[in-house]
Each structure stands twice: as structure tokens, then as C-alpha cells.
Amino acid sequence: MQDIYIAGGAMTPFGRHPGVLAPELAQQAILKAVDDAGVSLQDIEAVYCANVLGGMILGQLIVRDLGLRGIPVYNVENACASGATGVHLARHALLAQQYETVLVFGIEQLTALGGGTIPLQRNDYKTECYANAGMVLPAVYAMRGTRFLHERDATPEDLAAVAVKNRYHGTLNEFAQQRTAVTAEEVLASRMIADPLTLLQCCPSQVDGAAAVVLSTRRPAQAKARAVRVLSSVVVSGMREQADDDILDAEITARAARQAYDQAGLGPADVNVVELHDAFTIAELLYYEALGLAPPGEAVPLLRSGATRLGGRVPVNPSGGLLAKGHPLGATGIAQMVEVMWHLQGRAGSRQVEGARIGLTQCTGGGIAGVDHAASSVHVLGV
């Protein structure tokens, strides 16, 4: 099968960029990614734009002023997994030999929407009923946190420790919105959002950002660093009723990960660095198990061991994750890949995971009544 490479990538700082129009924000990432990949805009044969809330034909609006006109532009959406879905679909086209080199970017501007829990599922009567009864996304994760604390040998400090770790990582990441460290006490003392999740246990919601990658069937000679290979790419949708099932079973993510490991012909023990979807502290713990980084039931011991902190055996969210970066929906999945790419290329600076050869990215989102989550996407990248 055709090798698929990420030839280059870039992201904007994630944060509040009020007054910056979408084309300007996205173009920052796009131009840097193209330059990073050692190609020119003229080499781009198609464009994939990942975005959730920005309105119709956003991709074309963004690339218009770059002179990227005439080529196919595809706008794709899959909630939090939009960016990764863009890469996934682009890979289909490259495998089908439709293009050699394409641009995939993601962008979201949440600042203008005011933050908080975005009225996401107003297009679904079932999920809106749930939301009106209080079942918004933080509440869903709060229930997971509550159940977790009930069933496991774990304390609120263990949840907080995820935020402490990732906020520490964020101090090393110029692209993160949150650049200051926090203590467990500060995390637990921050405003309660949905018990047991305090404010600092939820990814920031007032954030704008964009990220871009150039996917290619080749390794451009002029790239800033050696292109990394996409070893596997998976997108799945959820399949569980929320009412009856074990809410600690991150089934959709576990399934996506199994498929991704199979596709790549390797396993969790081979992974050197991970960027996963820590929209809430509890999420990271559950994903340790879903991604096979920890055996079932062993998420807290893994975290406590320090293995997932920079300097440990398998650093998770060296970028600071969503907790430090924020979560501009369309951009997140691609920003995760850019971070992992940097590590695989030895370009992650003070965050560098030494000798990283295999990296994994995961994003899961779009809570829907009756199917758990809409989409989960896992990618495995390698040198």
C-alpha cells in the first residue's frame, strides 16, 4: 500500500484572538505548514478544511486569498474529531492515487461564541432533551469522574494530577493557551463546574486556533525535517446507549485504537509519545486504558508512576493537551499530529521526548444520546 507522509505541519498559538478573521488565523498555520513541508502552494492539489461551527464553505473562504483557487476543496466535520477526519479522508484520496500532495487544516473560533458549554446538539431532539435535563458534556464526564472515584482506588487528587501534569507540560509549549503551572490544591479549589470536575479540570472553552499539515505520497527534499509516515488512520462512530452501559468503558476509543494498532502492525508498548483527548481530567485516565497504555483498571497507577509525564516511559500530552492548549474543535486533531510530528522529528525543543519513533494521536467527541460519542479517531505516526 502506498506510503502516506506528513511532510510538514504547523499550528497557531491557541488562545483568544478576538477580531482575527478566520482566513487570517488559518492562513498562519497553512503557510507555515506548506513552508515546513518544503513544497509550494502550487504543489497543493486539494484542500481539506475541518471545522464545526464556522459556517458553510469555510475552506474556500480561507484559501481564496492564498491563490489556492480552482483545486478541489472539501469541508468536513466530525465534532472534536473533525481535524483527524480531514487527515483520514485525505489519506483515502492519496491511497487512491488521486493526488500526491494535499493540504489539510482545521480551525475553530470559539472566543466569539462566549465559551462555556456550546449549545451543541440543538439539532437533535433526543440529545436536547438530555441537555435540558442537565446532561451536557461536562455533566457526562462528571458522572464518569464520580463513578471512577467510586469504583477505583482513586481520589480527587488523582483527577487533579492530570491537570497538574498537563499544565506543567503547557509551560513548555509556546502554542498553549495556558502557560502557567497549577498545583493540585489550586485545581481542586477552582470553581466547581460539574462535581467532581472543577474549572481547571476542564479544557478551556474560550479559544481560537488553527493547525495544518501537508500530506504527501513522498518525502519532499526541501522539507524542514524528515517527513513522518502515517502508519494507520482510523475513524469510527459510537454505538452504545448511555443508560445501561458501563460509563467507564470508553468503548468507541478502545475500538478505534485496536483498529489503529492492527493497521500499523504494532501495539501500545511500541508507542513512545501520545497526544490524547483530555477534554476533562477524567477523560485522560479513561483513555489510558482505552488506548492500552494501562491495563484495565490500572489508569491511576500509571499516572502515579510518572510514566505519562515528560521524562517518563510514555509521555502523554507533552503539548499540555487540551487542558493547557484549549480545544478549538476543528483544529485539535491536526494540532495533535503536529505535536507528535515534532517529537518524531526531534524538533519538540524543551518538550522533546527523546528517541521518539512511534507516536499516537486520539480525539473523541460529539456526545449524542443513544450512541455515546459521534466520532473517535486514532492515528499512529512513525519515523
Add this chain to the structure above:
Amino acid sequence: MQDIYIAGGAMTPFGRHPGVLAPELAQQAILKAVDDAGVSLQDIEAVYCANVLGGMILGQLIVRDLGLRGIPVYNVENACASGATGVHLARHALLAQQYETVLVFGIEQLTALGGGTIPLQRNDYKTECYANAGMVLPAVYAMRGTRFLHERDATPEDLAAVAVKNRYHGTLNEFAQQRTAVTAEEVLASRMIADPLTLLQCCPSQVDGAAAVVLSTRRPAQAKARAVRVLSSVVVSGMREQADDDILDAEITARAARQAYDQAGLGPADVNVVELHDAFTIAELLYYEALGLAPPGEAVPLLRSGATRLGGRVPVNPSGGLLAKGHPLGATGIAQMVEVMWHLQGRAGSRQVEGARIGLTQCTGGGIAGVDHAASSVHVLGV
């Protein structure tokens, strides 16, 4: 290259379906399409949902109750060309041997939005400026109509004749919103929308509808009729400034068509039936030339000859087109393919184009200041 088939398809009646939720509307088309294709829901390996205004993760919301859970669901958007884009991207995946059988559906519910010119481009400062100055889509096409009447040997009756033809075709189509014929006098006397385009020269905007196709790498034995082959599939974006260029040159569509003919290894003379994007009467005339059905400058003679009317040499919009069916954005591109499929399979009933072997579909939309249109998609289907 792997053969790609439309194994089956279906559409809902296009019209006002107030109070019908998106899942219910789309499932009508989906279930009929799956049945038509002679496959079962369990054979579907991935789902592509084409929609513009329905909100996030609409695809997953729609297939949830069908038990189509767990498989990848992709939500795609490209304005009026969304549905065709869904088929185009699905074809990539099939060519890449990722799946054998997938579902592609499109849906739009405009009735709830009240009709008229939807505030489309509020996400673009440039296009919004133009819109505030009066440059909304009907006005753009009105300018084309005005220029056309000025430069060509054509009269307002020639524009009206497109509506007369397509509304006549619509009387034969149970799926069309508008089921009554109109005369040229009635068309010209209808309320002026943007001179010279009167109400009956604009596709209805208060319409809901869904359409679905099953794409496969094989021809299922149990299909209701022999699967048609997708001979070519093209999506392009626009590239022209509107101010300086010849507004009668439907460049984006002409380019898409050239690529589609090349890919299919045939030419306009080989086409037996066409479903094109008659959002306005003038559009059909311009697309005759862009699609090579008429030589440059010869659109009106082609129409006057009767060649594009049912019974003529190359019937255009036997379904009644957008003018009779209405234009539920996400569904349109797929409904066009379903119509052509029926003709190629000899199942178009009273609309049947005898001996049709090659059909073409085209949709073009998403007006943006500075690039003309966001997306045009052309497909060529054959027995």
C-alpha cells in the same frame, strides 16, 4: 482502476415537510436506497452525510436509529455541491480499497428557515459586504440574465422557456415539489425577484428533502436493477474575480465538465440525459454551453430546438430540475444521480429517456466574492 457502481438509490418527495425531523426524512431515502441496492444495512461499511445548514454530526444523528452504529460516519459540505462531494469522497475510499459498500446521503430542511435568500455568507466579511450592497445570489444570476439578453439574440421568453420546460417535466415526477405546468406568460408575469428573474425563474426555496445512494465496488445480485457505473467524478473550486471577468462564462462548471469528460473518456455528444443545476433559468442556458451540450453562444438555439426537452435529442432535467423539484442543498447532487440512474436502468417511467446509456449530473454553488463559486461537481454515469 477499480469500477465504482451506484448499486441503488432513492429520494424523498421534495417539498414542505414541516415537523418531520431530520432522521425521519433522511431515513426514508436511506432505507429505500439500501433496499434498492439489494444490500442490507449490515453491508454498509461507512456513511457519508452531505448537509449544509443542519448542524454538527448530523450524519450520526440520522443513522443512529437505523442501528448503523460503530462504522465511520463523515459529514461533508460544499454548498450546493455537497451531495455530489459526498459521492466523490466515497469514491476515493472505494478506489483506495478501504470499503466495498458505503452509503452516501444528503439532506436539507429549508422550510424551517423561511425561504428566500438564506443569509449564507455571514461567515465572510467580503461576501457579506457584497450581500449588504445587494449582491445576493439571485442578483448575481439576474446580472447574468441581463448581460445574456444584452449580448445574445435572446428574449425574456427564452429565459422563461427553461422554466416552462422544466415545470412540464415536473408534472411527470412524483418527487418534485412543483407538479403543475406553467406557461411563458405565467412565468414572466410572476413576481419580479431580481430583474429579469421572476419568481418562477428561481428554484423554490421553501423545500425539504433527502436523497441517498449506495456506492459499491460490485453489482449486488439482489439489486432492484442493474447497478450503474460511475465513469467519472470531479469536484473543483472557483477561481475568478467576479468584477473583471465575463459573467456569462461559467468557468468553474466548464472546467469540471472538461475534467469529467476526460476522465470518462467521452464527450458531450455521447451524453443521453443530463441533470444540471438550474437554480435559475439563466443558469440552465449558461450550463448548456459550459457542459458542451451547445457550442459557445448557441444555448438559446439548443433550447429552442427542443433538443433538451423530453423527447428531444438530449433531455436536460427530465426530473424537472431544481426549478420544479426545489433545491434542498445537501440532497440535490445525490437526487440528480438518482434520477439519471433511473433513466439508465429504464425505470424512469413516464419521464424515461429511451435508450439512455450515458448520463451526466452537474451542480455548482456557493457564491463567494473573489472566487465566483465555491464548488462545482460533475459526474458521468453509464450502464
